[in-house]
Amino acid sequence: MVLDPLLERLGVALAIGLLIGLERGWKQRDEAEGERTAGLRTYMLATLLGALCAILSQSLGPIFLSLAFLAFTLAFTAFAWLEASSEGNFSATGVVAALLAFALGSYTILGDLGVAVAVAVTATIILALKQPLHSWLRRLTWPEIRAVLVLLAMTFLLLPLLPDRTVDPYDAINPAEVWLLAIVIAALSFVGYVAVKVLGSRHGVALAALAGGLASSTATTLTLARLSRTQPGASRILAGGILLSSAVMVARVIAVAGAVNLPLLAPLAWPLGAGGLVLLLSGALLLWRAGKDGGSPELRIQNPFELGTALRLAGLIAVISLLAKVLTESFGGAGLSLLAILSGIADVDAVTLSFARLSQSSLALAAAGAGIGLAVATNTVVKSGMALALGTPRTGWLVAAASAAAIGAGAAVHVLRMG
Known part of the structure; x- marks a missing residue:
């Protein structure tokens, strides 16, 4: 059975969301339910949303994808701001990771799958190396x-x-x-x-x-x-x-x-x-x-x-x-x-x-x-x-x-x- 190319790309988008979500969710695993702006499921849904918007943009025009990305950015930033205000912990990393997840989801539909996977792996490694990088920077x-x-x-x-x-x-x-x-x-x-x-x-x-x-x-x-x-x-x-x-x-x-x-x-x-x-x-x-x-x-x-x-x-x-x-x-x-x-x-x-x-x-x-x-x-x-x-x-x-x-x-x- 030949796998439909679109389903293959959607599967890659979901895998990218899972990869980024695993790293982000593991770091926030000790927080109670409802206290996290984004966890494993959120990042998986973000890549799927980006992929779906990219599919729709092929018939509705590229302006649709731009507006969808802008709306996602505003919504996610608002939720992240509410969390940061209540916890007093201001960091843009989670927001950037979510925007990257959406963008990579879109790119799996419109671009090269190998490039999308490579960027996702690189981004996850960078996110996971927070402590070593900060320690190196202090020295x-x-x-x-x-x-x-x-x-x-x-x-x-x-x-x-x-x-x-x-x-x-x-x-x-x-x-x-x-x-x-x-x-x-x-x-x-x-x-x-x-x-x-x-x-x-x-x-x-x-x-x-x-x-x-x-x-x-x-x-x-x-x-x-x-x-x-x-x-x-x-x-x-x-x-x-x-x-x-x-x-x-x-x-x-x-x-x-x-x-x-x-x-x-x-x-x-x-x-x-x-x-x-x-x-x-x-x-x-x-x-x-x-x-x-x-x-x-x-x-x-x-x-x-x-x-x-x-x-x-x-x-x-x-x-x-x-x-x-x-x-x-x-x-x-x-x-x-x-x-x-x-x-x-x-x-x-x-x-x-x-x-x-x-x-x-x-x-x-x-x-x-x-x-x-x-x-x-x-x-x-x-x-x-x-x-x-x-x-x-x-x-x-x-x-x-x-x-x-x-x-x-x-x-x-x-x-x-x-x-």
Whole structure:
């Protein structure tokens, strides 16, 4: 039996009302009968009413649907106002949900059913997340709001204004591409920062270090190494956290390089993957063996997303791109290797993005992969030095030993693949 299309759409409208009504009714389940403006049945009837008005508008004209929606809005708002006045609880959420239910009921008749269902599910999720959203809003700080605004301005205001062509004699710097890459890395770092803020105080070093690797593995190393000085009993678990954050850094480098130029993964993924796997297993082993002995110190990382940081990253990408082109033409592979090592001392993001972009045109894939690998190895050595200098001897030597093994594994895989 073929289901009538109109009955199918009415069924979807009823299901949407049931979905929204379940969420609204569950939140008001403790109120006595007659004290609620709208419950489960009301929202189901609202979607059916919207669907019926949409059906009638097909013969009576669109003005009928507009007038019906206006009448529903006035009636529902009046009842909501009476309830709010008696209870002293003024909130527009219930009214908006009811208007949305009516509108979705109409749209199931006149529009796409998939879109109607998707909007209904999204709206129900938003309604159900009231407490988590309000809790998150209370914890939000002005620097974090400013960071989001800066990201939006960078993406939608500044990026369209930049020339999408090379502007230097060496054909190496494309302002739009450089700025877009800076946006991607800055946004990724901010996501890591948010994850650290959400996970850090509740799930300890392991998850926070993994998230910290997205924000800044160097900052994570610095934080955990210093913590080991004040909490020497947690040296093993803190060393494990440092290694986990470094493993995430390696995974991030592979992902970013592949996103910019997918063929670059051929010379890059295996050596870096081998080194990253050693870091991951070493960190996991240390955390597992530490158990509960070392506790779970809280990890704090400052907001990495500021306009000055983004500008410095964009400038660094541009400078490295230009130097890579000049040094390659002047000194060949030796100049490129030197640049990779020097860049890796401070940062791996800029050199990864620069080499990956150049590998699309003027730089050989093998040379780009080797350069990125050198930068990652250099950065890993620098973080080992930080752990040795700032942390307890146990933390420092555990990090240094695992890092050396990771670099050795990556180098061995690289040599084997070259041979």
